[in-house]
Amino acid sequence: MSSCLPPVIYTAVQNERISLAVELARLDALRDTCGAVVQFIGRVRSDKSTDSEDATKLTSLKLEHYPGMTEHALHELAEQILARFDLHGIVIVHRVGQLLPGEDIVLVATASPHRKAALQAVDFAMDHIKSTVPFWKRESFGSQHHWVKAKDSDAAALLNWL
């Protein structure tokens, strides 16, 4: 790492909506050294139910977490990413609780001297959040609820980083 500033590392698991301005400001100290800042936002889609024949669209998404383990796993992931890529800063904020279609679920922001590391780090972060940080999604379609099943493609995505 060429910067003499300490790396920025911030992770949070929260019920509150994500403020993009507040979270990106955490990387402001890196303006002179980092030519690339990448931000990814994951949002709730209003998809139709895949489990039933009715055409009801998703009405809400509940995100459950394991208090303590989830925060710890998210921070460890951020530390792992800082060590692996040429990054000077990383911010990961993940929401829990009841979310509505269109709301932001997760924000990952990375800062690096050059874009490739920042882009790759975001991709790595999302692949790992999907299947290694303890969060569970439950979709509601009106009065019908079901837990989201883990996808084989998400597990396979992890193998690409080995």
Added chain:
Amino acid sequence: MQIRLLFFGAITEALMRTQGSETVELPAHCTHVSHLLSLLRSRGEAWERELGDDRAFRVAVQQRLVNGDAELSPGCEVAIFSLITGG
């Protein structure tokens, strides 16, 4: 010894649990995660099915992912949860 047992994700409802946690008094021979799972499977049909070898679930002891060989200690926190679906 006593342990605290937690459940997260779909498995909580599949086991027809109304609460996500309970305190369990373990018999003396129950010293490892594999013993605990055998004990839980004997609770009934849903438990036998959901905690079966063919089912994908995870176990954490003291908030660390473990396998059946992991040792249990008095007062430890054991979590049983469905596969993660974050992001």
